[in-house]
Amino acid sequence: MSPELINLIIQATGESLYMVGIAALLGTAFGLPLGVFLATSRKGELFAAPLVNRVLGAIVNATRSTPFIILVVAIIPFTRLVAGTSIGSTAAIVPLTIASAPFIARLVEAAIREVDGGLIETASSFGASPMQIVLKVLIPEALPGLVLALTLAVVSLLGYSAMVGAVGGGGLGDLGIRYGYQRFMPEMMLAVVAVLIALVQLVQSAGDYLARRVNRRLRHR
């Protein structure tokens, strides 16, 4: 493989990491609070607001059931409003964030629901406010699950990022399509897939390691 092609792969990897990294951060910034709220706002719960819970749940479901490529195209006006342009890696972060936030929210919701309800009652019994319960009990106790949820989200984002070539987002997926498929360069396709496999392995291993590190439940027998 020629040095130019290798350079292309390095550049595309950089674009992918940029888009996925920022989208994961922003997706978590929106998805984490949303997930905590979804997990704690049903009837009789910490922030009980059953109606709001149902409306948000419906919005989350709607976003998650829209195919990503359609989402990318459908929100182009919004993307232009936020990023100033609808083309390029930075613009691609907008649909990636909008797709990942509800996904992360559902994963966070599941992780928070795993926390023993007795702990909420315990914290309430010594006068903790709902916010203190979230910050001092729910999130720390759900941390291993949250780390694994974010790992899963990053891996999914890597997959989504392959589709943003459609709006000139660049990245590994775009490279694979343009060189590997359209110019029929199977070695390019293979190289892109290999890099993606390596990235996913790396992210998953790091996530697993971190989740084990923060888990105090099983580590000591």
Add this chain to the structure above:
Amino acid sequence: MNAHQSLAVGQPIAPPEAMSRAAPEPDPMVRFAGISKIYPAYRGKPGVNALQDIDFAIPRGSITGVIGRSGAGKSSLVRLINGLEKPTTGRVIVDNSDISALAGRELRLAQRSIGMIFQHFNLLSSRTAADNIALPLEIAGWTRADIKARVAELLTLVGIADKHDRYPSELSGGQKQRIGIARALATRPSVLLSDEATSALDPQTTRAILDLLANINRELGVTIVLITHEMTVVRQLAKEVVVLDAGRVVESGHVADIFTHPKHPITQSFLAEVIGDSLPVSLASRIVAEPPAGGQAVIRVQVRGAGAGDTVVARLARELGLDVALLSARIDEIGGQHVGSLVLGIPGRGDAQARVLAWLSHYQFPAEHLGYVA
């Protein structure tokens, strides 16, 4: 005894002597006034009357047991004390303030003076022993230095100073409950609520935890409310007892009074768990209805009260001039009072059996004739 007193502490069903001895202090730590708790019907499940007509007081500095079968309303009752649940009607006065009327920030402040320990400990798995104990202090906004000093003090108090940096998953059940107790006491509460705190522990650990609670009550003067379904807990620790059945208080008063003269079937069944009312199998199988030649009459005597059982056999033998045999005996101590039963064998000649029963009745020992053995 006057009507006002009985209204405050006793229940209509409680025996008068128990009510007079359990006369309320003028200033109880906890007072339930006209409490009922109804869980409304929800999603096809019918509503539940968890508590009804609850009126009693818990004296300051006491150890009060609330005993009942599962579903009797114990958990609801204890959660009314720290405001985790609101009564449907009535008021719960804790340390002179109506906790059932508080909400939001005011309620959270009041809750800091009420500690609670749980059957399954409810420790945070993500925090060390020390950090678990620190949690209520962090919530109350203590400074880091104050928390550190207080936690060290508490770890020593509950006897696990060496477990400072251990995570709950590394500790035994008894050690976890000690952390639970330290955490409950962290903010220097005036009331400690125990919700089946020893039900998940083995008998030896239960005893150690109950001893610790007794020490805490003695040394810190903390009022302790024990929710339990286990007689051993009430017997070892409580001075006052409230017997709960189907959401109502069926008896309440001093432990010794209630269990020496149990009136309600539920109270009697709890007592039977400790003293047993069944005969040893080898004896029961030999009892016959008709007196065999040269056999003995079998009489069971109930023993209730301080030192009551100590001399009954000797006095009976001496005063009636009979060779009284002790076939079986089970006596335990509850609240400093002897509670139990003796099974006596009376030589079956002449009117001995009738004289024994008359003598027992004269000295007010409840007795019954069970049959004869050869």
